[in-house]
Amino acid sequence: MAVTAGKKVGWSTANILVVAWALFPVWWLVSLSFKKPGNIATDGGSFWPTSWSLENYRGIFKLGEFVRSILNSIGIAVISTVIAVALATMAAYAIARLRFPGKGLLIGMSLLIAMFPQISLVSPLFSIERTLHLFDTWFGLIIPYMTFSLPLAIYTLSAFFREIPWDLEKAAKMDGATPSQAFRQVIAPLAAPGIFTTAILVLIFCWNDFLFAISLTSTTASRTVPAELGFFTGASQFQQPAGSIAAASVIITVPIIIFVLLFQRRIVAGLTSGAVKG
């Protein structure tokens, strides 16, 4: 199909527009974070910092609360992701491989949970966690994160498992593998792209969550970065903490970008090619 010059120009313009639309707020945030805290009010309207400064970054790292909240974020997000993906892998495998009564219902129910408006569960969760002494603890956040990320994880993973030829498992059995050996040495390595994809989705969900983080925490013992940002104050009560918030936002965006870049190759790589004919 011949691509005319006009078409090319049209598509390029559209692409550039979309990318600019998406990246503009990011650039604005980065630009803001490098402006001098005192200048933001006067300098605020400019697209480019008049004088570059790292003062905002220095400022937020001087706050013990921010460093602590980063640790909370990392810990809670990683633990939730590991547990959710581990459970989802097993559940998805069962859903993809086994026939059992009520399978459709189970998948439907789990999707229903994912679609449930989270805000409606915040107050009950608050009461439950206070009673169980889970309020303002890491596990107080890990449990709801897992609950809400599991359905999506199961759904994504079972699609990946369905792609793996069943004969590979039969072959492993014939080669003398126990079911767990077959799973660990044959099925799991092949499902790796799916597992990584799911892990990234779950991690981003946990990392970005604000609703549960602000509702189910009260101190720096478990407050994560998105919640901590709301507690930032300016140098004086008359100053807006815009610069610090921008700097902190940049800081917490970086790990996600690195994570996605690192694993993107594994996601794209088609690992199952060559397994079976066809």
Add this chain to the structure above:
Amino acid sequence: MADIVLDGVTKRYPDGALAVKDVNIEIADGEFVILVGPSGCGKSTTLNMIAGLEDITEGELRIAGEVVNNKAPKDRDIAMVFQNYALYPHMTVRENMGFPLKLAKVDKATINAKVEEAAQILELTQHLDRKPSNLSGGQRQRVAMGRAIVRAPKAFLMDEPLSNLDAKLRVQMRTQVSRLQKQLGTTTVYVTHDQTEAMTLGDRVVVMRAGLVQQIGTPHELYETPVNLFVAGFIGSPSMNFLPGTLENGGLHTSIGQIPLTPEIRRALEGSKADREVIVGLRPENFEDARLVEDKAGGGTFTATVDVLESMGSDIFAYFSIEGGGASSAELEELARDSGVADAAIDVNQIVTRLDPTSRAREGQPLEVWFNAAKIHVFDPSSGENLTHAVAAAAADPGRHAES
């Protein structure tokens, strides 16, 4: 190495569907046995039951004298080659072939030595460090074989291992499989739907239909003495010609005329009722251009127009259409369905003949054709049973007393 005995093995699915019914096969140590039949006949299910991938509902499976009904596949010490090869895509050829040994906790040096040895036999040595995705179909097939032979199992099970290869490679690999099996002397059960593979590879062939074993025998026995219409139609290529016929006053009338009965066949048919409908079967090679037959006794002739002529060099296949309806029975219909000619309405009866290359048959020209009446098979149309089985058996193997 071991013998495998299937004793009344039956497979019934939870929904009540009967996949395999009362299969009795004794496979001797080192024997190469083929399970053959149209799709859905239960041959793969039978193989999977031997492998342990499917449960046995009733009956007993013994490998080397030991009942293994409830043993997991890994404890049966048998290897399997799958139709789609089922190679592990994340492992190299070396790792693929060494996987069963690695699971058996064999030390690395031994694994390497055994893999190298198997690779040598299968000519895979230079591909050992490649991944399956970089191999051709034939190479993948050999890796699958290699994975089976490295651990010297009690038996090989092969589930249509050649059906994914192109025609030329299939013939090459067929020879290789046969040579390999003889070289290793390992008991082998091989499933195929291709009767040519069954005939060329097997020491013995088990023909199955609708979950039932139809006949077990050497390729020669199946060809010469089929027990019923199904086996007769399934074995042989081109397949046997079937003509509707009537037994009347000791004579056999068909659309190609009166067929003279040999004394043996007459005696075999005497037991049955006086006048009856039958189906007559004659293989293509039992016809000949009448001009080339000097002694026409012991046969009959008919004249018909040659529809299509296929010259193979060594033989000529001539196709004739004979007026009068074709033979019909449930078994023939199933065969037709399997070969995909079900919708060819059987108003005219097509006959395939194999003629000598010196024949002067021409497409569109009438030809007088002679047939060998001693070679006919007479079948009961309702049961499909071969009424002349005993005669054929005696003729095929004069030394042995005809059974049944």
